[in-house]
Amino acid sequence: MVNKEASELPVRMLTVKKDYGRLRAVRKISFGLEYGECFALLGVSGAGKTTLFKCLTGETRPTAGEVSVCGSDVATTAGWQEARSKIGYCPQFDAIFEGLTVLEHLQIYAALKGVRSDIREELIQKQIDDMDLRDYVNVRANNLSGGNKRKLSVSMALLGNPPLVFLDEPSTGVDPQAKRFMWNIVSKISTQGKKSAVIITTHSMEEAEALCTKMGIMVAGEFKCFGSSTHIKDKYGTGYEIEVKIKTLGENEVN
Amino acid sequence: MMEEAQRGGYLPLTMQSCIRYLKDRDQQDLAAEIHPLGMGHEFSEDPDAQGRQIDAAEFFRWQFTEDKGSQALDYIEAKFSTFEVIEHFGSTWKLKVSRDDYSIGWLFGMMEDIQAKYHISEYSVAQTTLEQIFNNFALKAEQEQGGYARRRYSQRRSSKKNKDRANLIE
Numbered sequence: 001m002v003n004k005e006a007s008e009l010p011v012r013m014l015t016v017k018k019d020y021g022r023l024r025a026v027r028k029i030s031f032g033l034e035y036g037e038c039f040a041l042l043g044v045s046g047a048g049k050t051t052l053f054k055c056l057t058g059e060t061r062p063t064a065g066e067v068s069v070c071g072s073d074v075a076t077t078a079g080w081q082e083a084r085s086k087i088g089y090c091p092q093f094d095a096i097f098e099g100l101t102v103l104e105h106l107q108i109y110a111a112l113k114g115v116r117s118d119i120r121e122e123l124i125q126k127q128i129d130d131m132d133l134r135d136y137v138n139v140r141a142n143n144l145s146g147g148n149k150r151k152l153s154v155s156m157a158l159l160g161n162p163p164l165v166f167l168d169e170p171s172t173g174v175d176p177q178a179k180r181f182m183w184n185i186v187s188k189i190s191t192q193g194k195k196s197a198v199i200i201t202t203h204s205m206e207e208a209e210a211l212c213t214k215m216g217i218m219v220a221g222e223f224k225c226f227g228s229s230t231h232i233k234d235k236y237g238t239g240y241e242i243e244v245k246i247k248t249l250g251e252n253e254v255n
Numbered sequence: 256m257m258e259e260a261q262r263g264g265y266l267p268l269t270m271q272s273c274i275r276y277l278k279d280r281d282q283q284d285l286a287a288e289i290h291p292l293g294m295g296h297e298f299s300e301d302p303d304a305q306g307r308q309i310d311a312a313e314f315f316r317w318q319f320t321e322d323k324g325s326q327a328l329d330y331i332e333a334k335f336s337t338f339e340v341i342e343h344f345g346s347t348w349k350l351k352v353s354r355d356d357y358s359i360g361w362l363f364g365m366m367e368d369i370q371a372k373y374h375i376s377e378y379s380v381a382q383t384t385l386e387q388i389f390n391n392f393a394l395k396a397e398q399e400q401g402g403y404a405r406r407r408y409s410q411r412r413s414s415k416k417n418k419d420r421a422n423l424i425e
Contacts, residue, residue: 044393205385217389219396229385236391237383239337240362242350244327246320247376 009068010035010086010164010197011056016065018051025051026062027221033214035163036194038187040208041201043218049201050092052218053168056199057089070163085114088162092169092201094149098142102133102152105141106159113160123159130185131155132178146173154182158189165189167200171207183210257311268309270300277318285321294321294343319374320346327373334365346376351383 011033018026026048033039043049054060055067058074070086072079096105106124115123128134131151136144144152154170167186171179190198191213202208208215209229216226225232257266263279265272270289277286288295295317298309328348332338335352342349362380369375 243379245377246346247374
């Protein structure tokens with residue numbers, strides 16, 4: 001897929017490397033995603049997930065390699081400007097304004113993202129219903145629970161239907177019911193709508209399996225495996241796990 | 256067991272007599288675990304407390320569990336082409352075995368058959384999940400960075416395996 005033209009793919013990374021001084025955070029990573037795909041980036045802390053994310057969003061420049069997002073090279077300033085207008089990003093730590101309400105947040109972001117003013121209100125209302133935030137529309141962000149803050153962050157990322165969505169640990173701190181709700185929305189925009197590509201990082205295999213068409217497990221800056229969950233299971237999970245617990249002897253049996 | 260130990264002159268138990276007891280029963284593997292870093296570390300004594308008495312009931316319980324567990328493991332190991340101990344703590348062992356041509360139903364059957372023989376109180380059988388695959392990768396990464404404890408155990412198990420093989424050849 002990497003061999004396809006950059007313009008055809010929403011995400012294309014070619015032999016990307018990123019060093020921090022002597023530490024090689026990302027080593028030679030290449031992959032591509034198509035519209036309608038949802039990709040889960042998995043890995044233990046320090047494996048290089050966030051660095052890879054930052055290379056994609058243009059927050060840092062890779063030491064070597066090419067990164068293109070929707071056909072623009074994010075390493076150049078012009079390309080980055082172009083790419084930014086196509087990205088919806090939900091950072092790992094909620095970037096919200098404490099004094100503003102849920103509605104105000106969505107209004108600001110809709111305006112920032114350049115959503116046409118005549119359809120803005122309609123889209124915002126739809127987003128509120130989609131994310132089940134109706135009861136909290138007029139609640140200030142600092143009074144929201146952790147889970148609702150997370151939902152708000154995801155809504156902000158999804159507003160305006162960006163072709164590429166980055167969600168950094170979207171479901172951390174979200175209750176199971178709301179989590180499933182969120183999964184539905186994410187899979188609606190990616191796999192079902194076929195209009196966006198979604199990249200998420202997560203620690204939850206359950207989430208990766210429920211949502212994603214592809215996943216990559218990163219260890220020490222490299223992909224150890226890459227593919228659909230069935231592919232990974234077939235390749236690396238050949239077998240069974242048995243747990244055995246031996247009876248402990250009672251008081252009398254010892255004698 | 257306790258009476259038998261009494262007759263054999265092992266009681267009151269000290270580290271030395273524990274080791275002697277195990278060696279007399281041809282359980283060298285277990286005897287080797289009575290070591291400050293071994294599985295039987297609670298029965299090893301630090302040099303300052305020479306001759307400390309060991310709770311005999313505790314010791315026999317441990318010996319029983321380890322012995323039965325090890326027998327069950329040997330039985331299971333012989334059935335599969337690959338076999339690996341993922342974890343062992345207390346009386347629980349977690350094993351990873353190859354799929355070979357066995358169905359999950361067959362595995363349950365096997366466990367039912369040996370349950371009584373090896374005094375297995377509980378067991379579970381599952382297909383490997385993504386979670387385990389992921390953990391496996393994470394564990395490997397950890398080991399490359401010098402994870403100590405688990406590596407030690409798997410080494411022990413594999414050295415035991417090699418020793419068993421050597422015995423067979425003899």
